[in-house]
Amino acid sequence: MIGLRDATMLALTKLRTRKVRLAVTIIVSGLLFSALATASFVVRGGINGVTDFNKEGLGSRFIILAQAQMNYYANENQEIIDRAKAIHNDTVARKKAAAKQLGISYEADNEPSPVSEMQSSIGGQKQQYLNSEHPAAVQAIKEYQAAHPAAGEAELKEAAAAYNPKAFFSGRHASYNLGGASFQVLKDGQESYNSAEKDRGGSDATDGFVNSWGSLSGELLEPFMLPGQNTKQGSDGSIPIIVPNNAAEQMLKLEALPPSANSHDRLDRTKEIRTKAPDARFQACYRNSTSAGLLSQAISQKADIDAHKNDKNYRQPDLVYGLPTEPCGAVPVTRDVRSSAEKTYAAKQEQFERMFGKAEPVQQTLSFRIVGITPDMDFGGAISIGQLFRSIIASSLGGGWYMPDDFTTSNPLIAAMFSNDADAFTNFTQRFVEFNTAQSAKAFLEKENCEIDYGKISANGRFNPQEICEEQGHPFTLGSYGSNSIALESFGKGFTKVFRIAALAISAIAAIIMMGTVGRMIADSRRETAVFRAIGAKRMDIAQIYITYAILLSLLVATFALIVGFALSSIANMRFSPELTVEAINAFNANDLNKTFTLYAFYWSDILMLIGLSLVVGLLSAVFPLLRNLRRNPIRDMRDDT
Amino acid sequence: MAGSHKHNEATMPETEQTIAVKRFLKLFGGDLDAAVAALRDATTTTYRKRTPKATGPVVVRTENLRKSYKVGKQHVEALQGVSLEIRQGEFVAFTGPSGSGKSTLLQLIGGLDKPSEGRVVVDEHDLTKLSDRALSSFRNKTIGFVFQFFYLQPFLNLETNLAMPAIFARTSRKERNTSASTLAEAVGLADRLKHLPKELSGGQMQRAAIARALLNKPKLILADEPTGNLDSVNGGAIVDLFEKVREEFGTTIVVVTHDPKVAARADREITLKDGRIAA
Numbered sequence: 001m002i003g004l005r006d007a008t009m010l011a012l013t014k015l016r017t018r019k020v021r022l023a024v025t026i027i028v029s030g031l032l033f034s035a036l037a038t039a040s041f042v043v044r045g046g047i048n049g050v051t052d053f054n055k056e057g058l059g060s061r062f063i064i065l066a067q068a069q070m071n072y073y074a075n076e077n078q079e080i081i082d083r084a085k086a087i088h089n090d091t092v093a094r095k096k097a098a099a100k101q102l103g104i105s106y107e108a109d110n111e112p113s114p115v116s117e118m119q120s121s122i123g124g125q126k127q128q129y130l131n132s133e134h135p136a137a138v139q140a141i142k143e144y145q146a147a148h149p150a151a152g153e154a155e156l157k158e159a160a161a162a163y164n165p166k167a168f169f170s171g172r173h174a175s176y177n178l179g180g181a182s183f184q185v186l187k188d189g190q191e192s193y194n195s196a197e198k199d200r201g202g203s204d205a206t207d208g209f210v211n212s213w214g215s216l217s218g219e220l221l222e223p224f225m226l227p228g229q230n231t232k233q234g235s236d237g238s239i240p241i242i243v244p245n246n247a248a249e250q251m252l253k254l255e256a257l258p259p260s261a262n263s264h265d266r267l268d269r270t271k272e273i274r275t276k277a278p279d280a281r282f283q284a285c286y287r288n289s290t291s292a293g294l295l296s297q298a299i300s301q302k303a304d305i306d307a308h309k310n311d312k313n314y315r316q317p318d319l320v321y322g323l324p325t326e327p328c329g330a331v332p333v334t335r336d337v338r339s340s341a342e343k344t345y346a347a348k349q350e351q352f353e354r355m356f357g358k359a360e361p362v363q364q365t366l367s368f369r370i371v372g373i374t375p376d377m378d379f380g381g382a383i384s385i386g387q388l389f390r391s392i393i394a395s396s397l398g399g400g401w402y403m404p405d406d407f408t409t410s411n412p413l414i415a416a417m418f419s420n421d422a423d424a425f426t427n428f429t430q431r432f433v434e435f436n437t438a439q440s441a442k443a444f445l446e447k448e449n450c451e452i453d454y455g456k457i458s459a460n461g462r463f464n465p466q467e468i469c470e471e472q473g474h475p476f477t478l479g480s481y482g483s484n485s486i487a488l489e490s491f492g493k494g495f496t497k498v499f500r501i502a503a504l505a506i507s508a509i510a511a512i513i514m515m516g517t518v519g520r521m522i523a524d525s526r527r528e529t530a531v532f533r534a535i536g537a538k539r540m541d542i543a544q545i546y547i548t549y550a551i552l553l554s555l556l557v558a559t560f561a562l563i564v565g566f567a568l569s570s571i572a573n574m575r576f577s578p579e580l581t582v583e584a585i586n587a588f589n590a591n592d593l594n595k596t597f598t599l600y601a602f603y604w605s606d607i608l609m610l611i612g613l614s615l616v617v618g619l620l621s622a623v624f625p626l627l628r629n630l631r632r633n634p635i636r637d638m639r640d641d642t
Numbered sequence: 643m644a645g646s647h648k649h650n651e652a653t654m655p656e657t658e659q660t661i662a663v664k665r666f667l668k669l670f671g672g673d674l675d676a677a678v679a680a681l682r683d684a685t686t687t688t689y690r691k692r693t694p695k696a697t698g699p700v701v702v703r704t705e706n707l708r709k710s711y712k713v714g715k716q717h718v719e720a721l722q723g724v725s726l727e728i729r730q731g732e733f734v735a736f737t738g739p740s741g742s743g744k745s746t747l748l749q750l751i752g753g754l755d756k757p758s759e760g761r762v763v764v765d766e767h768d769l770t771k772l773s774d775r776a777l778s779s780f781r782n783k784t785i786g787f788v789f790q791f792f793y794l795q796p797f798l799n800l801e802t803n804l805a806m807p808a809i810f811a812r813t814s815r816k817e818r819n820t821s822a823s824t825l826a827e828a829v830g831l832a833d834r835l836k837h838l839p840k841e842l843s844g845g846q847m848q849r850a851a852i853a854r855a856l857l858n859k860p861k862l863i864l865a866d867e868p869t870g871n872l873d874s875v876n877g878g879a880i881v882d883l884f885e886k887v888r889e890e891f892g893t894t895i896v897v898v899t900h901d902p903k904v905a906a907r908a909d910r911e912i913t914l915k916d917g918r919i920a921a
Contacts, residue, residue, distance in 0.1 A: 534754055
């Protein structure tokens with residue numbers, strides 16, 4: 001072996017021939033490897049970022065959401081339909097008797113039926129089904145559900161017992177159908193009577209409150225508390241609640257950013273909201289169906305009277321309701337010129353309705369305190385990198401309004417909104433089970449999940465998921481919740497695998513390219529090799545020169561790849577970091593607002609691996625041409641040229 | 643060329659003059675153009691008198707050397723039994739027509755190739771018995787090669803080019819650079835040490851190549867057409883240099899040449915024809 005310095009010096013002379021080919025080789029192979037470098041830097045950065053933010057929120061916890069299957073097709077069940085009809089007939093009979101006793105008229109024919117008929121798409125037969133909001137239908141279904149209860153906490157504990165569960169939680173969703181009641185966030189303390197404004201929908205960030213209002217165990221909400229906040233009722237009676245980012249923005253009177261706002265502005269805004277929102281108060285007005293009914297009557301009467309202001313022939317109704325004098329106040333009577341007979345009749349009518357479920361008007365404000373922020377729920381539009389990212393990390397509670405579970409029972413108004421008396425089918429509880437490790441969570445998820453066979457029809461000819469799941473002995477459908485920590489772990493492993501395959505493929509292509517160049521160079525240098533051999537170089541010396549050459553070439557390729565990799569990942573970071581930080585701060589509820597999501601991370605191990613890989617490729621590419629060359633007769637090579 | 647040569651033989655009457663011309667032509671392997679060029683040169687270049695035959699120990703001995711190889715499908719008998727001895731300090735020229743085997747003989751003596759039959763003993767090494775590795779070492783230390791096209795590394799400066807044999811001998815950098823500058827001075831290139839070969843003239847390049855050949859103080863210089871790519875002035879200077887080297891270092895010099903002026907300066911001229919020594 002000759003000296004390292006001499007070998008390098010001689011190898012360097014080889015790099016000075018065929019410069020164009022050499023440059024092309026370095027660029028092409030370098031770009032191939034730079035793809036690996038960039039992927040490595042960016043994914044490492046992403047994983048680092050997620051790991052870093054994971055310390056916040058539920059990111060690092062392994063929680064499974066268990067949804068007990070119910071018979072969602074109970075409204076097509078003949079037995080229940082018959083029972084609803086019976087309840088309905090009984091109610092009608094009682095109403096008839098009561099009306100007769102009170103001396104008021106009652107048209108039984110006007111009473112809506114709990115059962116509808118429609119042409120079945122299969123066979124064209126007439127198919128009966130229940131109107132699931134009809135009181136008789138609701139009662140019949142609830143009786144059925146009581147007789148066939150969905151799996152509850154006891155069943156979940158039993159199913160999870162073998163997997164070493166850590167804790168159990170539960171949550172509910174406010175009824176999608178308040179049965180005529182209303183719940184409205186007061187803007188600037190004022191109640192809005194403009195129904196047209198409400199109908200526009202989406203224009204107001206607080207309008208979606210009831211539709212996306214959930215409750216969860218306080219323990220699950222705890223990680224999402226903003227600094228200084230907790231899940232307890234405030235001394236002023238305020239109910240702690242986590243609100244969507246844009247709702248908080250509106251309530252803080254911050255003008256929404258235009259859609260064209262760049263990600264830096266959005267990051268600043270996110271930070272501003274999260275700094276100002278904690279402890280901010282807002283009120284919402286609850287009106288039960290009676291109060292809401294009176295209010296809408298007042299609103300329409302006012303509109304009617306206003307429309308006929310200049311009409312001299314117009315006569316106001318005998319009984320007129322006015323708008324409340326204070327926000328969320330009672331609906332006052334502003335004019336009552338009815339005769340005493342009319343009043344008596346009306347009182348009897350009212351008594352009749354009270355007998356069959358109509359309540360006293362109730363209106364009350366509830367006071368809320370912002371304790372946390374959830375990401376905005378924006379649906380539709382082009383999928384941004386942020387949305388994509390959000391769906392990958394899927395941490396947090398998702399979008400929506402969340403308050404601790406206790407208030408669904410401790411506050412009667414909230415209890416009313418969560419009890420779903422008006423709709424039998426949304427009345428279910430979400431259950432959660434937390435595990436210590438991803439492995440046990442994954443095992444539970446895989447083995448205890450109900451696999452619903454959608455083609456399976458039960459004995460009465462109806463699809464019944466509850467029956468299907470209970471027959472399997474797995475009454476719950478399961479999914480990971482709160483974070484994608486389970487999926488992310490698999491993703492990490494999957495990525496490593498894919499990365500290795502990609503590295504192999506890229507190395508193979510680079511090896512072929514480099515082999516061409518090294519082989520060409522060795523062939524070009526045959527005469528020089530012969531001369532070196534003549535003046536005393538051993539085969540090993542020649543091999544050493546070419547191996548050094550291959551190493552130098554590899555190092556150039558690796559250097560080029562790393563520079564491009566650094567550049568590309570820095571560009572990716574500059575472009576996406578603020579957007580990802582916005583998502584990550586909200587998704588993981590990062591209380592440290594200076595935390596940024598950086599989309600690159602440089603690991604010496606990765607860099608060394610890349611250099612190592614290109615060295616292996618370079619050396620491999622030198623082996624075959626070198627072996628072929630060393631067997632050659634130097635004399636032949638010297639003569640060939642002359 | 644061989645055909646026209648035969649034609650001359652057949653038609654020319656054998657006189658003393660024609661015999662002299664024939665012998666003269668033979669020096670050039672029957673190449674009339676080369677002979678004419680040499681005659682023209684002879685009018686401008688003075689041939690020096692040959693020095694007496696060396697009487698030192700035998701450095702090169704070949705015994706019934708045969709070498710055959712295949713070129714494509716053709717079987718070529720390059721050497722067909724060559725036995726010769728060269729003594730230390732001798733200046734020997736191998737002449738003969740193209741394909742006579744003179745270069746092959748030089749390469750076998752230099753250990754660049756192995757004979758098919760026979761033995762080559764150089765400086766008491768039986769080259770037929772040396773391994774590839776030992777042969778490399780032998781070439782490095784005992785032999786200095788000089789080529790027609792110089793073969794200097796174009797991207798290395800003169801100093802490094804001269805030091806090349808020392809690099810393969812693992813001589814220290816300092817030592818080999820000293821040797822390189824000493825030799826550069828000896829061949830008149832002291833001021834060109836840091837220059838690249840392309841900055842030198844042909845004659846300078848060949849002088850550099852000779853200096854490179856001398857770097858490891860070899861016993862034997864083997865030069866294949868060293869003046870073949872040079873004009874007569876530079877060619878003469880190269881031969882002068884060989885003589886000077888022989889005088890200073892006692893180096894044995896073997897030159898393969900077509901040039902009668904070079905051959906004339908050698909102590910001994912060994913003419914090969916069809917793989918055999920003809921004279």
